[in-house]
Amino acid sequence: MCITNLLHTTQSTGMADPQPASMLPKTLILGLGKTGLSCAKFLTARGFDVTVADTRANPPGLDSLTRDLPMVQVKLGEFKPQLIDDIQQIVISPGLSTNLSIAQQAQAKGLPIWGDIELFAQALRTLPEYHQGKIIAVTGSNGKSTVVGLLGAMAQAAGGAICSWR
Helix, strand or coil, X not given: CCHHHCCEECCCCCCEECCCHHHCCCEEEECCCHHHHHHHHHHHHCCCCEEEEECCCCCCCHHHHHHHCCCXXXXXXXXXXXXXXXXXXXXXXXXXXCCCHHHHHHHHCCCCEEXXXXXXXHHHCXXXXXXXXXXXXXCCCCCHHHHHHHHHHHHHHCCCCCCCCC
């Protein structure tokens, strides 16, 4: 199931409207660092029923998640096969391997497994302004904020309108 079929925009606002929860796939996010927390915020804002799982007893995003998104279920500890019993799609953090047993079991069930970049890239296609501009994605371990800042300054100096997420 493609995320672009799940997020839609209104003519009046151009913003993505939440779909009724019954129409959206139940989503499991594996990993609760910065990426997992970001994906949980993004999906819950659009009406998704989200569960987040992490093998660590106290992952770095736990306090923020429980404070800001109390409706999200949190499962800590070993990734057990039952995690995917009622799940229709998985978002896996970049620090985790798709070779994990839980990911392999999900693939065997035919569940889609998204990375964060694919999740957001698919969702961007639902925005009306998507076709009016270009997207520059910056990835890597170090220097992303600096590079995004420089690219934004260059685009503005050239007269372009920008929107950057850091």
